[in-house]
Amino acid sequence: MLKKIIDEVKSLSIGYYILAVIAAAGLSVAGYRLYAGLGTTTNLSKAFPWGVWISFDLSTVAFSGGAFTLAALVYVFHLHELHSAVRPTVLVGLIGYASVLLILFMDLGRWDRFYHFLIYPNLNSALFEVSWCIMLYSTILIYELSPVLLKNSRWSGAIKIIEKWTIPMVIAGVTLSTLHQSSLGTLFIVMSPRLHALWHSMLLPVFFLISSLAAGLAMVIAGAILSYWIFKRTLAENVQAELAWFIPWILSIYLVLKVGELEITDELHLLFSSGKYSTLYLTELALLVVPLILFAIKRVRHSRGWSLTGAAFVLAGVVLNRFNASWFAIKPVAGEMYSPSWMEVAILIGVLATAVLAYSLIAHYFPLFEETVPVERPPKRQPSLAQTGD
Amino acid sequence: MSETTSNGNEYGFLIDASRCIDCRACLVACSVENEVPMETTRIWIQETGVQGEFPNLARFSAPYHCMHCDDPSCVSACTVGALQKGDDGIVTYDQDRCIGCRYCMYACPFQVPNYEWKEQLPLIVKCDMCVSRLSDGHSIPACAATCPTDAIIFGKKSDMLAEAHRRIDQNPGKFMNHVYGETENGGTATFYISPVPFAELGFPAADEASPAYFNRLVTHGTPTVAGAVAVGLSSVYLTIKHHAEATAQGVGAAHGQNQAGPNEAEGAVVGTAVPQNPDLPQAAQGQEA
Ligand code: SF4
Ligand code: SF4
Ligand code: SF4
Numbered sequence: 267m268l269k270k271i272i273d274e275v276k277s278l279s280i281g282y283y284i285l286a287v288i289a290a291a292g293l294s295v296a297g298y299r300l301y302a303g304l305g306t307t308t309n310l311s312k313a314f315p316w317g318v319w320i321s322f323d324l325s326t327v328a329f330s331g332g333a334f335t336l337a338a339l340v341y342v343f344h345l346h347e348l349h350s351a352v353r354p355t356v357l358v359g360l361i362g363y364a365s366v367l368l369i370l371f372m373d374l375g376r377w378d379r380f381y382h383f384l385i386y387p388n389l390n391s392a393l394f395e396v397s398w399c400i401m402l403y404s405t406i407l408i409y410e411l412s413p414v415l416l417k418n419s420r421w422s423g424a425i426k427i428i429e430k431w432t433i434p435m436v437i438a439g440v441t442l443s444t445l446h447q448s449s450l451g452t453l454f455i456v457m458s459p460r461l462h463a464l465w466h467s468m469l470l471p472v473f474f475l476i477s478s479l480a481a482g483l484a485m486v487i488a489g490a491i492l493s494y495w496i497f498k499r500t501l502a503e504n505v506q507a508e509l510a511w512f513i514p515w516i517l518s519i520y521l522v523l524k525v526g527e528l529e530i531t532d533e534l535h536l537l538f539s540s541g542k543y544s545t546l547y548l549t550e551l552a553l554l555v556v557p558l559i560l561f562a563i564k565r566v567r568h569s570r571g572w573s574l575t576g577a578a579f580v581l582a583g584v585v586l587n588r589f590n591a592s593w594f595a596i597k598p599v600a601g602e603m604y605s606p607s608w609m610e611v612a613i614l615i616g617v618l619a620t621a622v623l624a625y626s627l628i629a630h631y632f633p634l635f636e637e638t639v640p641v642e643r644p645p646k647r648q649p650s651l652a653q654t655g656d
Numbered sequence: 657m658s659e660t661t662s663n664g665n666e667y668g669f670l671i672d673a674s675r676c677i678d679c680r681a682c683l684v685a686c687s688v689e690n691e692v693p694m695e696t697t698r699i700w701i702q703e704t705g706v707q708g709e710f711p712n713l714a715r716f717s718a719p720y721h722c723m724h725c726d727d728p729s730c731v732s733a734c735t736v737g738a739l740q741k742g743d744d745g746i747v748t749y750d751q752d753r754c755i756g757c758r759y760c761m762y763a764c765p766f767q768v769p770n771y772e773w774k775e776q777l778p779l780i781v782k783c784d785m786c787v788s789r790l791s792d793g794h795s796i797p798a799c800a801a802t803c804p805t806d807a808i809i810f811g812k813k814s815d816m817l818a819e820a821h822r823r824i825d826q827n828p829g830k831f832m833n834h835v836y837g838e839t840e841n842g843g844t845a846t847f848y849i850s851p852v853p854f855a856e857l858g859f860p861a862a863d864e865a866s867p868a869y870f871n872r873l874v875t876h877g878t879p880t881v882a883g884a885v886a887v888g889l890s891s892v893y894l895t896i897k898h899h900a901e902a903t904a905q906g907v908g909a910a911h912g913q914n915q916a917g918p919n920e921a922e923g924a925v926v927g928t929a930v931p932q933n934p935d936l937p938q939a940a941q942g943q944e945a
Binding site for chain 2: 301302303304305306310311312313315316338341342343344373374375376377378379380382383386387388389390391392393394395397433437438440441444445448449452453455456457458459460468471596599600
C-alpha cells in the first residue's frame with residue numbers, strides 16, 4: 267500500500283512538485299503570520315483595516331458562484347443536458363470556499379476565537395450572515411461532491427442514499443448562496459462614509475448576486491477549456507456553448523441596473539468627474555461590455571479560444587469590481603493609502619497554489635469529468651483510477 | 657430613523673474646542689485608567705494647524721474619542737455582537753468576544769475604533785466612557801476628570817446638549833452655530849462646539865442618518881429573502897417536473913441520473929424535456945484533440 271502510494275507520487279509530473287513547493291512556502295508564511303500577529307506581517311492600518319485578503323475572498327466567492335448557478339439550472343430548472351458540468355464546477359466551488367475560509371482565518375486578529383461566530387450571533391451583521399452561509403454551503407458542496415469521491419471506493423453503496431437527497435440539498439445550497447453572495451454586497455452598505463459613491467448603493471447585494479452568476483458561469487467555461495488542454499477531458503462543446511448563452515443576458519441586466527442606479531440616485535455625473543475613481547469604474551464597465559458582445563455571437567460560444575477570451579474578460583471585470591468595492595474605491599483617511607506587504611501576497615499565492623494542487627490531484631484521481639452513472643471508459647483511462655480500490 | 661430611543665438616562669460629553677489647550681492630559685489619564693499604551697490610546701487630539709496671518713495666529717484643537725452614537729454603525733456591524741449599546745448610552749466593547757475581524761473599524765463613520773496592531777492576538781481599542789469608574793455612582797470618566805480647562809465635561813446627555821446650545825446662544829460670534837454630534841450619524845452622545853468649522857478640525861462630515869439604519873433595512877429582510885428563494889426554487893422544480901412527466905413519461909424524474917450527453921439543439925430551452933442521448937464518455941471526447 268505505502269509503496270504503491272510512493273510509486274504513485276513519483277509518477278506525478280513536475281508541475282505537481284512545483285505547486286507543492288510554492289504551497290508549502292506560502293503556508294509557512296501563513297504559520298508565521300498566525301504566530302506574529304497582524305501588525306508585524308501585514309500593511310493593514312487604522313485607515314485600511316481590510317486589505318488584499320478581503321478583496322481575494324470576495325473575488326473567489328464570486329468565482330465559485332458557478333456551483334450554485336449550475337446546480338439551479340440542472341436540478342431546479344431541469345436543464346439536464348448541462349449535468350456533465352456539475353461535478354468539476356462543484357469541485358471548483360468547494361476548493362474556492364476552502365481557500366476563502368483559510369484566508370478569512372488568516373484575517374482574524376483573534377483567530378483563536380474563530381468559532382465565536384457560532385455562539386455569539388449578531389443578526390444585524392452582514393458578516394455574521396456571510397460566515398454562517400459560507401460554512402453551511404461548504405458542507406452542502408461536500409455533500410454534492412461526495413458521490414465522486416466515494417465512487418470506486420468501498421463506500422460506494424452510500425451514493426444511492428446521498429443522491430436521493432440531492433434535490434432538497436441543492437435547493438438549500440442555492441438559497442444559501444443567494445444569501446451570502448448578496449450579503450457580501452450588504453457588507454459595504456454600512457461603510458457608506460468610506461466607500462466611493464460610484465460603488466456604494468442600496469442595490470449592492472443585488473449587484474453582487476448578479477455578477478456572481480456571470481463570474482460563476484465564466485469560471486465553468488474557463489475551467490472546461492483549461493482542463494481540455496491540461497487534463498484532456500472537458501465538457502461537450504454544446505454544453506459549454508449553452509452555458510455561455512446565459513452570460514450576455516446576465517451581464518445586460520447587471521450593467522443596466524448598475525448604470526440605471528447611478529442615474530436614479532443622481533450620481534451619473536460622477537462617472538466622468540471623479541478622476542481615478544471614474545477610470546476604475548469605467549474600466550470595470552468596459553471589461554464586462556466586451557464579453558457581453560462576444561458571447562452574444564454564436565461563433566464565439568462554439569469556439570474554445572474565443573470563449574476563453576470572453577470568460578477571462580468577465581472574470582477580470584468581476585475581480586476589478588470586488589477589488590474596487592473593498593480596496594481601490596475606499597476613500598483614504600488623511601491621505602493614507604494601503605498596498606499589501608510581501609507576506610500578505612505570499613500567503614495568498616501559497617493558498618492559490620494549494621487550491622490548484624488540490625484541484626489537479628482530484629481531477630487526476632477521481633472520476634470528475636464523467637456522469638453519475640458508470641459509462642464505458644476507454645481502457646487507457648483505467649490506471650489512473652485504480653488508486654482508491656484497496 | 658434610529659432604533660434606540662432616549663430614556664433620559666444616557667450619559668454624554670460636551671467638548672468645547674475653544675477651551676482645549678492641547679495639553680494632552682486627557683490622553684495620559686485615559687492611558688493610565690484603562691491600561692493601554694499611549695500609541696493605541698482610546699482618545700487623541702484633532703487640530704487645525706496654525707491659522708491666520710502673523711501676528712494674529714491661532715490654532716485650535718479638541719480631544720476626539722468614540723461619539724457613543726444613538727444608532728451606532730459599529731454595533732450593527734460587529735460579527736459577534738462584541739459591541740453593544742447600553743441603556744446608559746454607552747457603547748461598550750466585550751474584549752472576550754471580539755474575533756478581530758475589524759469590520760467595526762470600517763463601519764464607524766468617525767474612524768474611532770483603533771487596533772492593537774503590535775500585539776500577537778490584538779484587540780479593538782475604543783472608549784467606553786470609563787464604564788468601570790462610573791459604576792460607583794459619582795465618578796466621572798478619567799479624561800473629563802483630568803482636563804485642567806474643563807474642555808471636556810461629562811453628565812446627563814440632555815444636560816450636555818442644553819449646555820452646548822446655551823454656550824452658543826450666550827456667546828454670540830464666539831462659536832460656529834453647529835453642535836457637532838447632535839445630528840451626525842443619526843445623533844450621538846458626544847457634543848462639540850467650536851470657534852472654527854469642524855472640517856478645519858478634521859472632523860468627518862457624517863450624514864444625518866446612520867448607515868446602521870440602511871444596513872438593517874437589508875439584513876432584516878434576510879429571512880424573508882431566504883424563505884422566498886427556497887419556496888420559489890421548490891415550486892419551479894415541482895412545476896417543471898410535473899410538466900415534464902406529463903409530456904414525456906420518465907424523463908426528468910430521474911434527476912441526478914445520467915441524462916447529459918451533448919444536446920443537439922443550440923441555446924437554452926428552459927423546461928424542455930431533453931432527448932436521452934446514448935451516453936457519450938466525456939473522457940473519450942477529450943482524447944479526440
Ligand atoms: S463613534 Fe464609531 S465606534 Fe463610537 S459608537 Fe459611533 S460608530 Fe461606534
Ligand atoms: S473587530 Fe471585534 S469588535 Fe470589531 S466588528 Fe470584529 S468582532 Fe466586533
Ligand atoms: S471616557 Fe474614559 S475611555 Fe473614554 S476617552 Fe475618556 S478616559 Fe478614555
